Amino acid sequence: MKEIFFDDYLEYISRFGEVEVEGKKIRLEPIEANRLRPSPEELTDVSTTVWSFPKRGAWATHKGDYRGNWPPQMARALILRYTAPGETVLDPMVGSGTTAIEAKLLGRNCIAVDIELGAVMLTLHRLYHLEKALKKVSGEVGEIGIENIERCWVKVFQGDARRLELLEDDSIDLIATHPPYFSIIRYGSEGNLSVMKRLEDYLSAMKEFARECYRVLKRGRHMAVLIGDTRMHKHYVPISHHVLDIFLREGFILAEEVVKIQHNMKTTREVWKKRERDFLLIFHEKLFIFRKPEKESELKKFRYSSRFANLAFQF
Helix, strand or coil: CEEECHHHHHHHHHHCCEEEECCEEEECCCCCCCCCCCCHHHCCCCCCCEEECCCCCCCCCCCCCCCCCCCHHHHHHHHHHHCCCCCEEEECCCCCCHHHHHHHHCCCEEEEEECCHHHHHHHHHHHHHHHHHHCCCCCEECCEEHHHHHHCCEEEEECCCCCCCCCCCCCEEEEEECCCCCCCCCCCCCCCHHHCCCHHHHHHHHHHHHHHHHHHEEEEEEEEEEECCEEECCEEECHHHHHHHHHHHCCCEEEEEEEEECCCCHHHHHHHHCCCCCCCCCCEEEEEEEECCCCCCHHHHCHHHCHHHCCCCCC
């Protein structure tokens, strides 16, 4: 892990002025944050196990030009439900910085990590312009006083989510992240989950990731992971099922399983409209919300939601 600062970002932008993500170049142009909180139309019900965000959040410095990122409404919902102001959120695969932006706006500290330098610079770009917008604010941003927002910090690192060596054991209040999908979105350098060609390698890396997250998360606190499934040879590949099993085997307890409806799937529709298909298009993702047990004895109490839940072979 290596911490990257605003000075590093400013030097980078003076030399390059853009980043490349998934083969797409994104200009690091100034961002005008016209509003710092979501509109009522952007927020939908998150009190059930089905979440749907038809309108992509466009407040603060959020932008939807990074394919594969998650909606800010989701990061906001998780941070509000599972943390209090002043606590620390970790996104070990931060992408374009969505989680970091929401953590800052909600008065939480944040550690943002990504293996890709381009993603790190994109995150710092959006945080830099968010900080500029916050300097013009007095009073409150939503229900959070500006003094609480100014008091909290965001640290950005380039590093591997499987090796968070600068983070202490039991130091994080919430982990919220959206790992790259296997065989869906391929971008990045060696070590990035999205470039792994074999599902076995992807899941092996996911096991290392789960173990490291278990180490740094405080006991009794939560971790949220958004995962999508795919198809191979026209047959369904339940990647989310394998990921769930990995996290349970590492000692997590499953607190919630949420189905997130996917919107704006125009590209997927167009691709398969031009060719014959005899299967259903995948228009959902799975959000698993895990909890690290307070004590090992909790695994027995919550055995039907833990690694002991696989009862299929016990009969």
